Amino acid sequence: MTKPFLLGAVAYDAKVVTIWDGFQRWFAQHDFAFDYMLYSNYEQQVEGHFSGHFHVAWNSPLAWLQAERIAVRTGRTVKAIAMRDTDCDLTSVIVVRQDSPIQTIRDLRNKTVAVGASDSPQATLIPLLHLAEAGLEPEKDVNVHRFDLLVGKHGDHIGGERHAAKALIDGRVDAACMIDGNHLLFAREGTLPANSTRILAQTAEYDHCNFTVLDTAPIEAVARFRELLLSMSYDDPAVRPLLDLEGLKQWRPGRTEKYALLARAIDRFHTVDAFVDKVSNACR
Amino acid sequence: MTASNAVELGRLGLDQGGYLLIKHALRTVPVGSAIQVSGESPELAIHLRSWCRTQGHRIDFLSQTSADHAPIAIIYRGGAETGRWVGAQSTGDASMPQQHAPACWGLAGRSATVEAGSPSFEFPLNTRTEVWAQEVARLYAQALAAQWNPIAAIPWNEPFDLPDEIEDAVVQVMTYLIENETAALIIPARFAAQIHPHFREVMQLLAIQAADEARHIEVFTRRALLRRTKLGLSTAGGQASLKTLLDETDFTLSGMLLSVLGEGSFLSLLSFLHQHAPDPVTREIARMVSQDEARHVAFGVAHLTWHVNEQPSCLDRLAIAIERRHDMLANTAGLNEEVFDALILLAAGSLQPEALRAGWNKVQTLIADMDQGRIKRLRKIGFPDSKAQSLSALHTRNFM
Numbered sequence: 001m002t003k004p005f006l007l008g009a010v011a012y013d014a015k016v017v018t019i020w021d022g023f024q025r026w027f028a029q030h031d032f033a034f035d036y037m038l039y040s041n042y043e044q045q046v047e048g049h050f051s052g053h054f055h056v057a058w059n060s061p062l063a064w065l066q067a068e069r070i071a072v073r074t075g076r077t078v079k080a081i082a083m084r085d086t087d088c089d090l091t092s093v094i095v096v097r098q099d100s101p102i103q104t105i106r107d108l109r110n111k112t113v114a115v116g117a118s119d120s121p122q123a124t125l126i127p128l129l130h131l132a133e134a135g136l137e138p139e140k141d142v143n144v145h146r147f148d149l150l151v152g153k154h155g156d157h158i159g160g161e162r163h164a165a166k167a168l169i170d171g172r173v174d175a176a177c178m179i180d181g182n183h184l185l186f187a188r189e190g191t192l193p194a195n196s197t198r199i200l201a202q203t204a205e206y207d208h209c210n211f212t213v214l215d216t217a218p219i220e221a222v223a224r225f226r227e228l229l230l231s232m233s234y235d236d237p238a239v240r241p242l243l244d245l246e247g248l249k250q251w252r253p254g255r256t257e258k259y260a261l262l263a264r265a266i267d268r269f270h271t272v273d274a275f276v277d278k279v280s281n282a283c284r
Numbered sequence: 285m286t287a288s289n290a291v292e293l294g295r296l297g298l299d300q301g302g303y304l305l306i307k308h309a310l311r312t313v314p315v316g317s318a319i320q321v322s323g324e325s326p327e328l329a330i331h332l333r334s335w336c337r338t339q340g341h342r343i344d345f346l347s348q349t350s351a352d353h354a355p356i357a358i359i360y361r362g363g364a365e366t367g368r369w370v371g372a373q374s375t376g377d378a379s380m381p382q383q384h385a386p387a388c389w390g391l392a393g394r395s396a397t398v399e400a401g402s403p404s405f406e407f408p409l410n411t412r413t414e415v416w417a418q419e420v421a422r423l424y425a426q427a428l429a430a431q432w433n434p435i436a437a438i439p440w441n442e443p444f445d446l447p448d449e450i451e452d453a454v455v456q457v458m459t460y461l462i463e464n465e466t467a468a469l470i471i472p473a474r475f476a477a478q479i480h481p482h483f484r485e486v487m488q489l490l491a492i493q494a495a496d497e498a499r500h501i502e503v504f505t506r507r508a509l510l511r512r513t514k515l516g517l518s519t520a521g522g523q524a525s526l527k528t529l530l531d532e533t534d535f536t537l538s539g540m541l542l543s544v545l546g547e548g549s550f551l552s553l554l555s556f557l558h559q560h561a562p563d564p565v566t567r568e569i570a571r572m573v574s575q576d577e578a579r580h581v582a583f584g585v586a587h588l589t590w591h592v593n594e595q596p597s598c599l600d601r602l603a604i605a606i607e608r609r610h611d612m613l614a615n616t617a618g619l620n621e622e623v624f625d626a627l628i629l630l631a632a633g634s635l636q637p638e639a640l641r642a643g644w645n646k647v648q649t650l651i652a653d654m655d656q657g658r659i660k661r662l663r664k665i666g667f668p669d670s671k672a673q674s675l676s677a678l679h680t681r682n683f684m
């Protein structure tokens with residue numbers, strides 16, 4: 001039996017098992033031995049990756065930046081080989097109540113802004129960078145109310161954003177941050193009734209998750225894995241339910257230029273410095 | 285760009301259902317082709333962008349704000365929606381079921397289009413030959429129209445006064461009927477869950493049949509407790525007979541034993557109770573229940589006739605099932621003595637010798653009547669005369 005190509009993923013929800021079990025079956029049908037291991041948080045996964053526990057990581061954008069920085073510090077190289085079509089060109093929005101007197105970002109001075117988990121790029125880090133670059137330093141010029149659900153999952157779980165949205169509707173906060181698509185989703189599920197809110201600001205574009213490999217990954221297997229991913233078609237009934245569960249229509253080649261916004265945020269807030277130090281020193 | 289390729293949302297937001305107009309317009313153009321969208325909802329651009337992303341459509345923005353109804357974006361139709369229906373299965377004709385219903389059709393209604401990759405459901409009764417009947421849609425409609433409300437239909441308060449031993453006899457007959465009705469509820473309810481929903485009418489008919497039996501249990505119980513605080517006796521032999529019915533897992537054989545022979549015999553019994561019961565409440569209950577039972581028997585006969593017609597060798601299986609049940613019950617008492625005696629008393633109406641003689645004769649007539657009914661139905665299904673007679677004679681002494 002050939003050794004399987006191993007993926008590391010974070011179990012942010014029970015459906016993760018269904019998804020990767022399904023992909024494992026699909027890969028097996030295409031004569032590709034694939035297996036996966038699950039971590040409870042991205043920090044464990046990034047450490048595991050550098051310890052050689054698996055070949056490819058399904059990384060959050062923050063985990064990608066962590067890996068990239070550790071690689072720079074330890075003389076390794078990382079590559080993003082593929083990503084979801086739905087993870088490209090995202091934006092986050094800062095939302096206020098429709099009847100709120102707040103008209104511009106500057107009106108948020110000394111007000112309270114609800115964000116998601118402290119390590120969520122879309123619901124916390126990128127929106128707070130947007131405020132900071134507009135002259136409102138978080139915790140200093142503007143109060144930050146964190147809905148710190150499931151730290152370590154990098155905001156993959158939607159719960160924090162939903163709590164922030166509810167707090168806005170209930171009047172407990174003055175503004176709430178979320179990924180653009182969730183504004184529409186929360187309207188649809190009734191968390192944010194239509195016309196009850198107004199979008200105050202929209203951030204610049206950024207990308208989300210990718211499949212990350214280190215320079216030690218087996219070249220042929222990585223190439224075959226990537227080729228198979230990119231060949232997955234939404235027309236194929238065997239793979240369509242998995243794509244639906246994972247929330248994409250098509251895998252795309254990886255790209256890294258749109259992580260710049262998040263990189264700027266974590267530089268400013270020193271979000272990953274201690275972690276990068278710790279893992280880099282351990283690797284040396 | 286034609287009018288249908290341009291969507292004017294006005295002030296309708298995507299969070300107020302505006303995406304339906306866009307979906308509709310996209311369906312009018314081929315995959316890869318474009319539509320224009322304009323509108324004034326303040327969040328429109330942000331919502332369009334995230335909606336297109338999740339739906340797999342490419343979007344190009346023309347300007348961030350819309351002035352004079354100028355289009356704000358062009359959306360290129362993605363292939364996901366058409367991709368979803370590649371390899372989808374048709375589930376046949378709405379009016380007539382297919383011979384075989386595959387597991388992958390699942391719960392879909394007949395003639396629906398089922399997405400490829402839908403989950404499989406193991407419904408063991410999945411061929412037309414084994415479940416269908418010519419009459420089934422009509423019988424279901426009839427059953428629906430003939431539902432009755434026990435509170436209104438039965439004259440519960442009509443005065444009557446029976447000697448104690450006659451009232452006891454009525455209670456004993458009710459006790460017997462209740463357990464028979466319980467078997468008659470459980471069996472169709474169980475099969476209803478095994479029929480492939482493609483044969484919807486059969487599933488529906490069995491469901492309403494179970495509801496009929498629920499009502500029968502109710503009225504018999506209520507009559508038994510009208511003048512008494514508890515029911516009568518339940519015998520091992522009677523329950524053993526019913527257990528063989530519950531143990532029969534084959535739908536067709538079960539239809540034979542329960543509906544054609546059992547409920548068929550009950551038609552005679554209910555007609556006997558309607559004519560000879562000593563009180564107006566029992567007489568009316570028997571009349572109402574008998575209408576329902578006639579439908580149950582009609583479906584049993586129609587289903588068996590259909591099956592034998594499609595597969596004549598099935599007659600041998602039916603005969604063997606009747607013989608096997610007879611052998612299994614050969615060493616049990618069959619109809620309990622208490623029930624038999626109660627029927628005589630009930631028909632006699634008193635303990636006077638002349639009345640008892642008349643009651644005895646009426647029960648003899650009932651038993652002959654049941655036999656004639658069974659022979660008639662066995663012949664209808666396709667058994668020759670002599671075989672119908674010998675098989676009827678093997679029927680359980682418990683009647684059901």
Ligand SMILES: [Fe+2]
Nearest residue numbers: 465468497500
């Ligand atoms: Fe009944």
Ligand SMILES: [Fe+2]
Nearest residue numbers: 468547577580
């Ligand atoms: Fe019945």
